[in-house]
Amino acid sequence: MPKPLITLLAAVLAxxxxxxxxxxxxxxxxxxxxxxxxxxxxxxxxxxxxxxxGQFSLGHAGFMxxxxxxxxxxxxxxxxxxxxDAGGTGLEQGLLFLxxxxxxxMGAALAGLAxxxxxxxxxxxxxxxxxxxxxxxxxxxxxxxxxxxGALGLNGIPNYTTVFWVxxxxxxxxxxxxxxxxxxxGRGFLATHDDEMASEAVGLDTTxxxxxxFVVGAFFAGVAGGLYGHFKxxxxxxGFDFTKSIEIVVMVILGGMGNTPGxxxxxxxxxxxxxxLRAVDQYRMVLYSLLLIxxxxxxxxGLFNFDYSAIAARLRARLTRARSxx
Amino acid sequence: xxxxxxxxxxxxxxxxxxxxxxQESVKIGExxxxxxxxxxxGQSSHKGTILAVEELNAAGGVLGRPIExxxxxxxxxxxxxxxxxxxxxxxxxVVGILGEVASMRSLEAAPLCQAYKTPMISPSSxxxxxxxxxxxxxxxxxxxxxxxxxxxxxxxxTLKIHRVxxxxxxxxxxxxxxxxxxxxxxxxxxxxxxxxxxxxxxxxDFNAQLTAIKAEGVEGIFVPGxxxxxxxxxxxxxxxxxxLPLFGGDGWEAPELVQIGGTAVEGCYYSTHYSPQVDTPxxxxxxxxxxxxxxxxxxxxxxxxxxxxxxxxxxxxxxAGSTDGTxxxxxxxxxxxxxxxxxxxxxxxxxxxxxxxxxxxxxDGQFKFVQSVAP
Amino acid sequence: MTEFLxxxxxxxxxxxxxxxxxxxxxxxxxxxxxxxxxHSDVFMVGAFIGYYVGEHLxxxxxxxxxxxxxxxxxxxxxxxIVIERLVYRPLRGGPTLNVLITAIGMSxxxxxxxxxxxxxxxxxxxxxxxxxxxxxxxxxxxMNQLIxxxxxxxxxxxxxxxxxxxxxxxxxxxxxxxPKAAQLVGINIDIVISFTFGLGSALAAAGGVLYALNYxxxxxxxxxxxxxxxxxxxxxxGVGNIPGAALGALILGMVETFVDGxxxxxxxDAIAFAILIGILxxxxxxxxxxxxxxxx
Numbered sequence: 001m002p003k004p005l006i007t008l009l010a011a012v013l014a015x016x017x018x019x020x021x022x023x024x025x026x027x028x029x030x031x032x033x034x035x036x037x038x039x040x041x042x043x044x045x046x047x048x049x050x051x052x053x054g055q056f057s058l059g060h061a062g063f064m065x066x067x068x069x070x071x072x073x074x075x076x077x078x079x080x081x082x083x084x085d086a087g088g089t090g091l092e093q094g095l096l097f098l099x100x101x102x103x104x105x106m107g108a109a110l111a112g113l114a115x116x117x118x119x120x121x122x123x124x125x126x127x128x129x130x131x132x133x134x135x136x137x138x139x140x141x142x143x144x145x146x147x148x149x150g151a152l153g154l155n156g157i158p159n160y161t162t163v164f165w166v167x168x169x170x171x172x173x174x175x176x177x178x179x180x181x182x183x184x185x186g187r188g189f190l191a192t193h194d195d196e197m198a199s200e201a202v203g204l205d206t207t208x209x210x211x212x213x214f215v216v217g218a219f220f221a222g223v224a225g226g227l228y229g230h231f232k233x234x235x236x237x238x239g240f241d242f243t244k245s246i247e248i249v250v251m252v253i254l255g256g257m258g259n260t261p262g263x264x265x266x267x268x269x270x271x272x273x274x275x276x277l278r279a280v281d282q283y284r285m286v287l288y289s290l291l292l293i294x295x296x297x298x299x300x301x302g303l304f305n306f307d308y309s310a311i312a313a314r315l316r317a318r319l320t321r322a323r324s325x326x
Numbered sequence: 327x328x329x330x331x332x333x334x335x336x337x338x339x340x341x342x343x344x345x346x347x348x349q350e351s352v353k354i355g356e357x358x359x360x361x362x363x364x365x366x367x368g369q370s371s372h373k374g375t376i377l378a379v380e381e382l383n384a385a386g387g388v389l390g391r392p393i394e395x396x397x398x399x400x401x402x403x404x405x406x407x408x409x410x411x412x413x414x415x416x417x418x419x420v421v422g423i424l425g426e427v428a429s430m431r432s433l434e435a436a437p438l439c440q441a442y443k444t445p446m447i448s449p450s451s452x453x454x455x456x457x458x459x460x461x462x463x464x465x466x467x468x469x470x471x472x473x474x475x476x477x478x479x480x481x482x483x484t485l486k487i488h489r490v491x492x493x494x495x496x497x498x499x500x501x502x503x504x505x506x507x508x509x510x511x512x513x514x515x516x517x518x519x520x521x522x523x524x525x526x527x528x529x530x531d532f533n534a535q536l537t538a539i540k541a542e543g544v545e546g547i548f549v550p551g552x553x554x555x556x557x558x559x560x561x562x563x564x565x566x567x568x569x570l571p572l573f574g575g576d577g578w579e580a581p582e583l584v585q586i587g588g589t590a591v592e593g594c595y596y597s598t599h600y601s602p603q604v605d606t607p608x609x610x611x612x613x614x615x616x617x618x619x620x621x622x623x624x625x626x627x628x629x630x631x632x633x634x635x636x637x638x639x640x641x642x643x644x645x646a647g648s649t650d651g652t653x654x655x656x657x658x659x660x661x662x663x664x665x666x667x668x669x670x671x672x673x674x675x676x677x678x679x680x681x682x683x684x685x686x687x688x689x690d691g692q693f694k695f696v697q698s699v700a701p
Numbered sequence: 702m703t704e705f706l707x708x709x710x711x712x713x714x715x716x717x718x719x720x721x722x723x724x725x726x727x728x729x730x731x732x733x734x735x736x737x738x739x740h741s742d743v744f745m746v747g748a749f750i751g752y753y754v755g756e757h758l759x760x761x762x763x764x765x766x767x768x769x770x771x772x773x774x775x776x777x778x779x780x781x782i783v784i785e786r787l788v789y790r791p792l793r794g795g796p797t798l799n800v801l802i803t804a805i806g807m808s809x810x811x812x813x814x815x816x817x818x819x820x821x822x823x824x825x826x827x828x829x830x831x832x833x834x835x836x837x838x839x840x841x842x843x844m845n846q847l848i849x850x851x852x853x854x855x856x857x858x859x860x861x862x863x864x865x866x867x868x869x870x871x872x873x874x875x876x877x878x879x880p881k882a883a884q885l886v887g888i889n890i891d892i893v894i895s896f897t898f899g900l901g902s903a904l905a906a907a908g909g910v911l912y913a914l915n916y917x918x919x920x921x922x923x924x925x926x927x928x929x930x931x932x933x934x935x936x937x938x939g940v941g942n943i944p945g946a947a948l949g950a951l952i953l954g955m956v957e958t959f960v961d962g963x964x965x966x967x968x969x970d971a972i973a974f975a976i977l978i979g980i981l982x983x984x985x986x987x988x989x990x991x992x993x994x995x996x997x
Contacts, residue, residue: 027442028412035409056798058805118982123737126981128801129932133974135927143497143526152453152499153404232408234434238497239404239831242925246809253802275409281399282361285813292806296799297791308527345814363922366822524967528926530916533711534962537704554823554918561917565834565843566707585825586918 004175006306011171012164030163034231036271037166038224041173043251043258043267043318045220048177050249051257052186053213054193055120059131060221060248062138063108065240067222068229071104072157075230079158097160101169101226108222109215116214120127120207135245142237154229161231173220177260180216189213193258216291236286243285250288253295256305265304351394352387352649354379354639355414357425357435366580367427367628371449372397374632375424377619378640388640389647396420400431403545407435414531415442421649422447422639427628429453429499436463443651445658447639449631450599453578457677462651463678464658466634466666467599467701468499473575474507475681476597476699477548482515484685484697485571485595487545489518493535493559495551497526502573504550520544525555532559536566544572552577557587564590568633571595579627584691591688599627600668601684601695612667625667634666703839708958714846716954722907722931723938723946724860727840729939731877732897733789735797736803739850740905741928742811743781745921747773747906748826748913749819755827766830770852770921773910774903781902782895790891792922815921829910849911857909858949860900864943869896877941881946926970930957939990948988 022030049057079096082088082306088096111134119130122301143151180186191199199206229235247270255266274284295302356375359368379395387393396418398404407426414420415438423439423446426432439446440460448456448465452473457463481487491527492509495501509519520542523535536559539547547563549556549572556578558620571594578596587594602613602624612633616625625633639654641664646653661673669681682700686693721743729737750773758765788807792800829935833844864870875883886889912927913919934953938945953973960969980987 026416028409028416031409031412056801056870118978122985125797125801126936126985129736129929130927130974130978130981133933133977137971137974140526142966150499151497151502152430152433152455155455155459156437211726228396228405232405232434234404234408234430236430237405243403246805247800249805275964278398281401282817284401285809286817287808289806289813293788293803293810296803296806297788300799301793316996361816362821365820526967526970530912530918531711531715531958531961534708534958535966537707537711541704557825558916558918566841567836567882569835582823582825582918586823588825588828 004029004109004178008171008175015164015167015171017059018167019162022163025129025225032272032275034161036168036268037163037170038227038231039248039251039267039271041166041169041220041227043255044170044173044177044264045217045224046248047252047255047257047260047263048180049213050252051259051263052177053189053210054257055210055214056125056128057131057214057217058128058242058245058249059115059133059135060217061240061242061244062131062135063111063218063221063226064244065138065142065235065237066111067101067108067225068102068235068240068286069104069142069154069225070107070222071100071226072154072229072235073148074100074103075158075160076154077154087123093158093160097165097230100230101165101223104226105219105222109219111222112215112218113211116211116218120177120210120214131244132245133265135240135242137235139241144245149236151237153239155230155234157233159230159233161227166227169220169223173223174260174264176216176220181260185209185212187243189245189291190258201228236294247288250292253292254303256302257307259302259308261308262302262304266302335541344554349391351392352389352643353394353396353418354636355411355418355420355423355425356395356397357400357407357414358397358408358430359402359427359431360397360399362400364402364428364449366582367450370404370626370628371427371632373620373623373626374449374616374629374634375636377629378633378636380619381615382637388643389649393463393640396499400426402428402431404434406428407431408438411435411438415439415444418446421643421651423450424635424639424655425556425634426451429456431645432456433459437461439463443655445639445642445651445655447635447658449635450576450628453499454676454678461659461677464638464673466638466668466671466679467552467631468609468681469681470503470575471507472701473518473597474504474509474550475511477573477575477595478508478511478515478517478684479549479699480597480685480697481546481573482512482517485546485573487571488516489544490546490548491521491523491539491542491544492519492548493523493525493532493539493551495527495555496524497528498551498577500575501551502576505548508548508550525551527552527555529555530558530560533566536563536568540566540568544570547572549574550577553580553583554586557583557585557591560587560590560594576627579686579693581626584688584693585687591689594688595685597683597685597699599681599683600630601686601693602626602630603685603693603695604698608665609667634668634671637666638664638671640674656663704962706840708962709955710840710842710846712955712958713951714849714954715958716951718908718912718915719927719931719934719954720950721856721945722928723910723935723950724857724943725905725974726932727935727938727940727943727946728873728897728901730935732873733793734931735800735807736804736863737789737898738801739784739811739845740901741931742779742808742815743784743902743924743925744905744912744928745815745924746780746811747777747909748919748923749815749909749921750776750827750906751829751910751913752824752919753784755829758829760827760829763830766848768831770907770910773906777909778899778903779819782906785895785898790894798891806863812921812925815970821920821922823918823920824915826915826919828917830914835939845914849915852911856871856904860904860943863900867891873897887946910984930973933973936977936987937980939987942987942990945987945989 117132120141251266255263398410408433410644432448436459440462452470494505537677576598628680646657664671670680682698684695687696751769754772755769835842872888934950935946940951
């Protein structure tokens with residue numbers, strides 16, 4: 001079996017094990033751990049678009065909200081109809097949740113298609129603005145839909161999210177992104193990122209690659225949204241605004257655009273750090289914005305942008321030497 | 327400005343009760359929007375809560391132990407309140423939770439407080455859904471179904487107007503809810519809603535909506551939104567030569583209403599939970615002590631409700647005689663005629679406070695108490 | 702009919718403010734080929750400078766109003782130049798993505814520092830010009846609206862003069878056309894770019910003061926939505942095209958006002974973005990712009 005697949009299965013099993021014992025973990029810590037997992041999905045999926053393919057999307061939170069609302073609608077509407085008052089067994093609920101998450105992801109992917117096709121033809125700056133605008137349109141739409149709660153938001157979402165679900169999907173996201181990048185598609189992404197014009201000149205359909213990256217990214221953002229909704233149990237239209245998109249963008253930039261391990265590290269750091277620094281919460285956004293500016297000026301590659309495979313190889317070599325040297 | 331207060335309160339109390347052995351304090355958690363978009367309301371409520379805790383500690387605390395208030399800021403953002411409440415319950419081991427001003431964020435935290443059997447008291451969330459979450463969730467204010475009828479009655483009976491327009495903020499559940507209950511009552515009383523218009527929070531330009539309203543020849547406009555937009559709406563209405571009264575709900579109450587609205591808000595009305603001018607000894611003492619503690623500031627409804635929420639929580643702990651969540655909950659449910667600064671408070675079967683509302687008129691740049699409306 | 706005329710006037714006044722902001726966006730884009738996200742926050746700073754200066758002046762005088770306007774414009778011109786010098790210039794020549802990210806960072810920095818320094822609560826902008834309302838056959842014209850339209854027109858005429866009849870203006874157009882060639886003929890690019898930023902920021906500041914005049918509640922996040930809409934206006938008219946920006950802004954102001962008075966008023970923010978997507982789909986060059994081929 002290829003290595004990434006083994007890693008994926010191992011991760012899913014580990015997530016299952018942790019989830020099983022989650023009753024013994026302090027709910028606050030569990031909360032932070034779950035938050036980390038969701039942010040990893042968001043950051044890694046955005047990295048595919050912003051980092052590897054070089055397309056600047058500022059509307060990732062918009063796709064997240066589509067996924068959140070759609071999956072919540074499924075569990076809230078379909079659930080009672082399927083299970084009646086009995087509520088369904090654990091397995092049934094699990095299957096429903098999986099279905100809801102996938103539905104949310106597909107909805108977000110469709111939205112990604114709708115936004116991507118017109119705008120990915122154009123230059124970078126315009127995409128940034130269109131994705132920003134899309135996020136705003138989504139917010140306005142959800143605010144006006146009374147059946148989804150309107151401005152008050154949707155409450156009473158069933159508490160289905162567990163460490164198992166979050167980290168299984170996180171592993172799946174990383175797996176998908178890594179596999180995509182290593183495939184022919186990956187070559188296309190990187191070529192588009194490096195020099196769009198030259199790629200077009202040698203016959204690559206850059207628009208197609210851009211759209212694929214965009215749609216896959218949107219799908220996982222939608223899944224993350226569904227997980228988020230069933231974790232916080234309440235979602236509101238204004239919660240998925242531009243600020244949320246920016247928080248994810250900062251993770252991608254900090255981690256190094258196009259560097260998945262770096263982005264994962266950044267996601268972990270930027271989820272845990274605000275908890276630790278609750279005392280200076282009011283400075284959070286100021287520090288984030290300064291971080292963006294300073295990073296771009298001083299180290300645009302990102303703070304965690306190291307060649308992790310090279311580091312791993314060196315470590316392995318050192319260990320082998322140490323063992324044989326004895 | 328308003329960082330977690332725990333260390334100072336605990337220290338001061340430890341000093342005061344130096345005679346007693348190192349007693350473990352009774353911890354009460356608070357989650358509020360101290361920064362961000364709704365910072366004004368959150369900070370006001372928080373000040374009231376702090377004052378109450380300090381006064382209670384000066385009087386000996388509760389159950390012979392000092393009270394420790396642990397506050398965390400949710401930055402007016404979605405998602406934060408849930409994490410904060412978990413932290414308060416499991417890391418800080420609080421026995422009760424106070425919060426929040428906005429119904430949206432109360433709805434986020436309430437399911438958790440209910441699941442973890444920790445009583446929660448919202449100082450000023452008026453959306454009925456909040457207490458419907460479960461029997462551990464309470465509030466010390468009235469709810470929008472009642473508040474809507476207050477202004478409907480006032481408009482019809484006192485102002486004697488029969489034909490109004492309603493201008494609602496669709497981005498605020500509070501506004502939408504209040505509008506709905508106002509309309510129901512107003513129409514039931516025989517009034518006519520000639521036209522309805524909508525806006526979004528953050529909007530600055532209401533000329534379009536007001537022009538449409540003006541064309542309908544109404545006698546008054548009900549604006550169940552927040553003070554920033556209400557002030558601008560009044561101004562623009564006056565500029566469009568509309569001299570009719572505008573009125574609203576407790577979202578209007580802030581000094582900025584007059585600052586931004588200027589002469590345009592003169593002669594306008596709104597309903598709220600309390601007025602510093604109510605002539606009772608309790609209110610007078612509260613206003614004086616609040617001013618002394620916070621540099622001469624006059625407490626608004628948010629501050630008064632924040633104060634009452636803390637008082638009610640501690641009173642329940644005292645009557646329960648323990649810090650057990652269920653015991654406190656039962657004591658809260660049995661609350662009857664508690665003398666709060668926002669009036670006599672009794673919990674009804676839905677855990678909402680049964681109390682009167684006050685109608686305020688803006689006169690000479692001041693908020694003048696007009697009348698009290700009982701449920 | 703009166704209602705229609707009233708809305709027309711409202712739309713004109715709103716469009717004039719969008720135009721002032723849009724001009725700054727379009728000029729910077731023309732010269733540097735990037736969207737200055739921080740522009741909308743310069744607009745906000747202009748309003749706040751106007752607030753603090755206005756507090757110290759007697760209210761309701763024309764002279765006082767002009768002083769406030771001038772102070773805000775001067776202050777923000779300096780701010781714009783400083784931002785360019787410190788943050789954008791070092792990244793010139795590098796990938797545009799980096800500058801874009803930096804611009805976003807700068808925008809957020811201004812907004813959130815503003816919240817820390819000024820507080821998040823909205824403040825009341827002093828009425829600096831004499832506030833009067835004239836009624837003509839039921840049509841209500843407020844002095845503030847007239848001032849907005851007047852000042853905006855004066856500034857736009859002045860801009861047109863600067864860009865087309867002065868040396869520095871010609872230099873700006875040269876740099877916009879071809880930076881390398883402009884350098885070859887001896888134009889100091891640094892000075893031209895600084896000047897462009899200063900000019901654009903001054904206009905944004907004027908927009909900020911006039912906006913605050915009409916909607917006297919200011920807060921640190923007030924620039925976000927108007928800025929976005931002004932950018933849409935610039936794209937609508939053709940980015941890099943000065944009359945285009947004014948035209949786009951006017952159209953946007955009108956459309957928005959009429960939607961605001963209709964049943965769909967709560968979708969009015971979405972309308973601006975729908976227009977953006979529409980324009981990018983069907984006529985990316987904008988109404989008055991020309992699609993230029995990208996040379997390698």
